Amino acid sequence: MTIISKQGKKFRVPDATIHRLPLYLDKLILLQQAGVKEVSSRQLATSLDIKASQLRHDFHYFGGFSKPGRPYLVDLLVPALEEIIGIDVPLPMVIIGAGHLGQAIANYKNFERQGFPVLGIFDVDPRLVGLEIRGIPIRPQSEMESFVRENQVRLAVLTVPVQAVQEVANKLMACGVVGFWNFSPTDIKVPGTVIVRNERLAVGLMCLSFKTKRLGNLELFP
Amino acid sequence: MTIISKQGKKFRVPDATIHRLPLYLDKLILLQQAGVKEVSSRQLATSLDIKASQLRHDFHYFGGFSKPGRPYLVDLLVPALEEIIGIDVPLPMVIIGAGHLGQAIANYKNFERQGFPVLGIFDVDPRLVGLEIRGIPIRPQSEMESFVRENQVRLAVLTVPVQAVQEVANKLMACGVVGFWNFSPTDIKVPGTVIVRNERLAVGLMCLSFKTKRLGNLELFP
């Protein structure tokens, strides 16, 4: 659902395609680590349980990565996808809210490895301030704005209570933040120049409830 | 993407619809708490930033909840949606993996309130075993299977390392688990009689990267 221009040309990439790019990259990195040099769209698609034509269609948005007749070169495709996704250049982030979820995210080393270093963690609770998570100190919320400005942070993780989330987001936007990873179970209002990704965990849980409770009268293969 | 039969009739509910049901319920509970008694499809849809016809179309899968000419009654719709989603009856779960994320989920009181009590938490690390989270003790992984069997647990949260996840899932399925909330960044293989919900958090982060890095050359309103 996004319209972007690249090298002068304008085109639209569906959200569903954007969502699949990290999955492609993931599999390709596994192949690379296994020493595999070439992979066909069919092989890669099969391992992801999708159709090869969908994979090629997705790649086509970005110009294609091989020539007709030749499979993809893993060592060429990995950095190409990394650049497309944007993780070739680190995107530092701050975490607002040092509760259990905020701490869990701060503790997850893979995010840093994948290009998302946590520069700071902030909380209003004075009992949390001063604690360290993987060497990153929890700072008082009052220092958030100056910190974000000084470090030119563009991405913020929101793990604050529902009541606080809009106000926190407003402050952050005023300091230059243009992307939010929102874990609070509510939407935030932002202008069209800001990207929000909502992770409403409870929604996933309820989808599970809906489906598991119907397993008895589910028509599995129609 | 699910085919279910209800009262003899068979019909197919799109995943997109299932996903919206919790959002409807959420707004309706807010309305209920505010003392609102009636709400039209247009009001409810507008507050969720979707079209009223989509909301009515979604409701139509479940038979409709009002009569032509009359708006929806909040006090009638809330329990109806709760029953459809399945949270009218609690769905107890166990958490496998008491790392930071597992602990964060165990700590989140709202899941219990919404009908998903955590019966047990399990981990292989003897240093974690014996600790308590909200009164729920972390148990040794070796007790997982007997516990799941004895308590007839049907839903499991997987917050174990990638290498362990398939084996853990296999064991749990053998003990009667039919739903997985999988936070490990890998797919698990299950038969068609088991539901898996993958929460690959890194994917969300990469979508944010893709989009925020293109904000400069984004055609916002085409």
Add this chain to the structure above:
DNA sequence: TAGATTGTTAATCGATTAACAATC
């Protein structure tokens, strides 16, 4: 060369939106 495979367009499928009769 023959078989395999990509890039790319066309066909199909499914989800969203519009329209409107029925009804309060």
Add this chain to the structure above:
DNA sequence: TAGATTGTTAATCGATTAACAATC
């Protein structure tokens, strides 16, 4: 009654899949 609103079907839109020429 007139205006509002639902349930329900039809039209539209967008995403997935199939097909195939080009090419290695």
